[in-house]
Amino acid sequence: DGGITQSPKYLFRKEGQNVTLSCEQNLNHDAMYWYRQDPGQGLRLIYYSQIVNDFQKGDIAEGYSVSREKKESFPLTVTSAQKNPTAFYLCASSIPRPGYNEQFFGPGTRLTVL
Amino acid sequence: KNQVEQSPQSLIILEGKNCTLQCNYTVSPFSNLRWYKQDTGRGPVSLTIMTFSENTKSNGRYTATLDADTKQSSLHITASQLSDSASYICVVSAISGTYKYIFGTGTRLKVLA
Numbered sequence: 001d002g003g004i005t006q007s008p009k010y011l012f013r014k015e016g017q018n019v020t021l022s023c024e025q026n027l028n029h030d031a032m033y034w035y036r037q038d039p040g041q042g043l044r045l046i047y048y049s050q051i052v053n054d055f056q057k058g059d060i061a062e063g064y065s066v067s068r069e070k071k072e073s074f075p076l077t078v079t080s081a082q083k084n085p086t087a088f089y090l091c092a093s094s095i096p097r098p099g100y101n102e103q104f105f106g107p108g109t110r111l112t113v114l
Numbered sequence: 115k116n117q118v119e120q121s122p123q124s125l126i127i128l129e130g131k132n133c134t135l136q137c138n139y140t141v142s143p144f145s146n147l148r149w150y151k152q153d154t155g156r157g158p159v160s161l162t163i164m165t166f167s168e169n170t171k172s173n174g175r176y177t178a179t180l181d182a183d184t185k186q187s188s189l190h191i192t193a194s195q196l197s198d199s200a201s202y203i204c205v206v207s208a209i210s211g212t213y214k215y216i217f218g219t220g221t222r223l224k225v226l227a
Contacts, residue, residue, distance in 0.1 A: 004157075031213075042118070042203070042217035050212060090157055094213070100146060100165065101213050103205075105157035 003027065004106035006091050011111045013078070013085065021076045021109045023091035030095060032074035033103065036060060037088040046089075049074055078111065086113045116141045118206050120218035128226055131194055135221045137187040137204030145207040149178050149189045152201045152220070161189070161202075194225045 004025040013019045025032065031050050035043040045058030049068040063082025068074055074093075078085045088110050092103040118139045127133050139147070146165045150158035162171040162178040164187070170179050175192045191198055204218040 006157075033215075040219065042219045045215075088155075092157075096213060100163060101207060101209075102146075102148065102160060102163055103215060105150075105159070107157045108155070110155065 006106035025093045029093035033092040034076045035090045116216045118218040124222040126224045135189045139206045141206040145209040148205045150203040
């Protein structure tokens with residue numbers, strides 16, 4: 001059963017804590033992405049990785065960190081430096097097919113800061 | 115600047131009616147345009163994907179059109195159902211070395227019984 005899984009579905013964090021969101025895919029995709037979704041806004045790119053052991057900052061990387069030690073996994077850490085982390089976080093993966101590159105999304109993690 | 119604009123922001127229709135959602139973009143160099151459906155609290159699911167040379171693509175009751183000259187796309191939903199209530203997101207892909215995805219803010223559709 002192929003797809004992208006994210007865990008946990010809901011996450012609560014106290015101010016000052018770091019938390020890590022999990023993203024796993026068994027689609028054999030090289031590229032993986034993390035997005036943040038806030039009400040009334042389009043998805044905003046946090047980090048992306050085109051290949052194992054390499055990743056690039058997106059548009060809103062401040063206060064976040066990632067790692068890509070395995071092709072299947074791309075965890076996102078929300079650090080205490082992220083001042084407004086309450087949001088819906090989406091992980092995606094893709095494989096480049098000229099003209100038809102398509103992203104597949106996970107079910108999301110809703111992070112709430114208490 | 116690469117941008118994707120969607121209209122309307124929200125829409126309410128009665129079950130069984132048709133509706134059309136709009137997407138205008140200024141993205142270059144254009145690779146493809148996709149429409150996603152996102153249920154509340156879930157990840158987006160792809161409905162259609164169109165390249166430069168395609169001007170229409172259907173997926174059941176969903177039909178997307180693309181006019182690459184005017185840089186406009188529409189998503190037409192026929193005979194709406196309650197389960198169509200969701201946000202619909204237009205995403206345009208650009209390629210310049212690597213792929214870049216530009217997301218619209220979505221149209222929130224509510225179908226009433």
